[in-house]
Amino acid sequence: MAQTGKSERRGIAAVAALAGVSATTVSHALSGRRPVSSATRARVQKAIEQLGYRPNQLAASLRTQRTHTVALVIPDITNPYYPMVARGLQDVLGPADYHSVICNTDGDHDTELGYLEEMSARAVDGVVIASFRTDPVEFKTALDVGIPVVMLGGTFDPQIADLVMSDDRTGTREATEYLLKRGISRIGFIDGESGVGPGDQRVAGYHDALRGHGLRADPDLLVTTDYTRQGGVDGLSRLLGLPEPPRAVLCANDMIAIGALGVARDRGLSVPEDLAIVGFDDIEAASLVTPALTTVVNPGYELGQACGRLLLSRINEDVPEPRVQIVIPSRFIVRASA
Amino acid sequence: MAQTGKSERRGIAAVAALAGVSATTVSHALSGRRPVSSATRARVQKAIEQLGYRPNQLAASLRTQRTHTVALVIPDITNPYYPMVARGLQDVLGPADYHSVICNTDGDHDTELGYLEEMSARAVDGVVIASFRTDPVEFKTALDVGIPVVMLGGTFDPQIADLVMSDDRTGTREATEYLLKRGISRIGFIDGESGVGPGDQRVAGYHDALRGHGLRADPDLLVTTDYTRQGGVDGLSRLLGLPEPPRAVLCANDMIAIGALGVARDRGLSVPEDLAIVGFDDIEAASLVTPALTTVVNPGYELGQACGRLLLSRINEDVPEPRVQIVIPSRFIVRASA
């Protein structure tokens, strides 16, 4: 046995002992943060292999105050939009050797705050949070210390955090204009919950287009239900009950649109001839349904990527840059339903 | 200033100083792992609030060798099946104060191994891995140290790891029997990739049912494509080209079934009258499509939960129990397509 000193050393110290160098040198041989002679490096390398040594990230993190981990706080990973975001985020984080832990809040305020505390206790290097309800000020205090936060959607407040959002407004504006150009001017809108989440922006784009064409929005044509298939059923039923029903309908998301599609079919209305239907989000089912949904793609993947890039630059910046808002364009896709 | 000693202490030591007790006592006041007089506890509590103290999990983990984190290694979080699993896992882990980090491997062997190494460096307390390709022996060595591993699907090897899987075989058997009972005996099967993944079990269930009814499986009726919508298009086209085409077709997953649905529609075949179609998985789109898919639900959420429970018990057990295989029942759902 060539072992020197206490044979029970672990980790870097064991390697150091075997290689006959100091722990410092092993550390530097590994990190490359200081020149190490190639002879030494070779001995260290050999010792590492011999011992099957694996550096302990935990210890390194405690020392450096860097965990190389970010938290992704979202309502529900089961909502198909968020996996796209998560994937985008991870695809930019991964190469930089960062990982992410996903926290499902179900949109619950206390759960959100709880995770934020938890994550700050775990010393994550950053967090991206998608929250419709939490007052941004609150998570600012929850994280108190200066850990970078980027909000996914919501309203930009340069005092609080960076914001990454999609350009929903332009999306629905384009969709509406498309309809208008085809000569349809009586266009309904089925919104999900109002005053919360992305619905408002989407309605705004619809109004923009109407206004742009010198049309006044008929308030009867805007109905509010919720972001579900049933919401679509209810919404379209209401619209169809109008004395003068719309010839086209924009929906605040694809689930609503799919519900609406069902109603149209049940009533023998042919889509898009009798009634054009446009969704929003481009979830997987949108292209699977018949007729395939014309919709606006909500670029979750790109949003996730943008969050990742932003976070990374925040984490590595020396002097704090001013907060930014990043708007990712959304894309209008024409399929069969309009 | 009531501060004693070095005023620059941080963390628990700062609290201890302010409260006039030892760090040990603060630690125990927090963890409850040792009785603390209520007077002391109150002083500690007050100091904590005064300082806005937040325990540093990292330091605790380094000391206890417990990170309260598990890794979920999957091909792709964007595949709607995995978010269900993730959610099930997190819903049982959360209350036990465990978190999970999700690693997307895209089914790539090296990426899988890389994550396993990475996770072991981060000292996760357990991992659940869904891998079709990696030889289980390899990740056993990758994790070398005794960190609990549960496999999600695959083949059980008591030497290697626990296994949680769904009872796909019974699922397709029931589906086939349902068809048989309705007097349809010429039943096709469109498989995804064979020899890999869950397809084999699903085919086996189909064969079980046929055999159970004294029928011989016609090899022409079993076609192999891939797990996509296009796979369904190709598969059904081939089946329909047979001299004696099937009156019903089982699909290895819902995407295939949806592709098949499209072919049937294009050819003017009415579903289920002319051709019954059964899917597998029960993805969201399955119930959104027209006619709604009769399918077998792949209980991802329950699988995730089972993984979580198993992992937790492994993590907390003193003496290693024998490895187990847990089979979660799948459920056959009759909707409109069969």
Place this chain on the structure above:
DNA sequence: TTGAAAGCGCTAACAA
């Protein structure tokens, strides 16, 4: 090019 020493912030014997 290399080492010694001092922690990062916490927990857990052991001792009182």
Place this chain on the structure above:
DNA sequence: TTGTTAGCGCTTTCAA
């Protein structure tokens, strides 16, 4: 009921 002490395994001045 409480405190002392010794680390967990690493990184990083500072000094040679």
